[in-house]
Amino acid sequence: MTYINVLVPEILGQSIDANTLVAAFPDLVIKNIQKKRAAICLKGAMSKKTGNLHTQKLFDEYNQEQNYCDFYSVYNCFFQHIIKPNCERYDIDIFLQSWNPELQNQLINLYKPVSYLFENNNLYANHFQNKLKEIGDYNGENSEKYAMASSSLAIKKSLELKTNYENQNNFKYDLVLIYRPDVILVKDINFDNYNIDGNVIYCNYTWINPHIPIEGQGEYYWIMSSETSNRFKFIYDASYKQKFVNHQGIYYFMKDVLKAEMRHDYIQHGIDITAARTETIGGFSIGIDDLKKYGFNFYIL
Secondary structure: OEEEOOOOOHOOOOOEEEHHHHHOOOOOOOOOOEEEEEEEEEOOOEOOOOOOOOOHHHHHHHHHHHEEOOOHHHHHHHHHHHHHOOOOEEEEEEEEEOHHHHHHHHHHHOOOOEEEEEEEEHHHHHHHHHHHHOOOOOOOOOOOHHHHHHHHHHHHHHHHHHHHHHHHHHHOOEEEHHHHHHEOOOOOOOOOHHOOOOOEEEEEEEOOOOOOOOHHHHOEEEOOOOHHHHOOOOHHOOOOOOOOOOOHHHHHHHHHHOOOOEEEEEEEOOOEEOOHHHHHHOOOOOOOOOHHHHOOOOOOO
């Protein structure tokens, strides 16, 4: 006989068999709801208040300067628009890979990951330069493809944390979100809106590159099944030599290596989501004053 926990006020929290429940409450529609499981895989370097990380020289300058973006307020956006809209229907685990070991205590206290890895990506500088030589780019530390190498390895390491946890606990997540820890998000990402059956990958709506279809331009996150994520983690090792540059590189990996069906969602770059840097918020859908509800203060950012 099937027993379920019910939320009818008269018998709140009691375990009762379904037949008895129907007899007592004939108008009640019974739904045996079991939460799905979602993994959020955070990855990469924390943005600074200004600038980007395209070359080794910029990484070196980055490591000398400690003015990070307001990652506490970023977390408030993350909680408000990702955790809160989904926590009733999904058990959510967070995995955290970071190139910022100096932020380990702060980020662990914020996100409370079930598994994490903190390293300085300078440890992999020779790796990245060798990777660029493999694809015929001999500019080394001056190459703008350097950022793609670093980002790809971060994705791989974050997804490996997820896969190891699944294997250790003998289950698979229903949904995987690869996400950056340094973005402002002002619209809900509702996991139920994503049909990820098969080899489907969603990303945010971005139109900044005229040479790439909109459905493949995602910059801030990707959503997929656990099975697809287990292949996505090979992004750093895959031998795809064309278009290995930031933003474009991930599109060509999904298209040419994974043969994935790519879709964009309703979260628009520059309007609903953007990097938490001073120079990126001009076209945002809410004003600077409205961002204060998350804790941001762009007058001092």
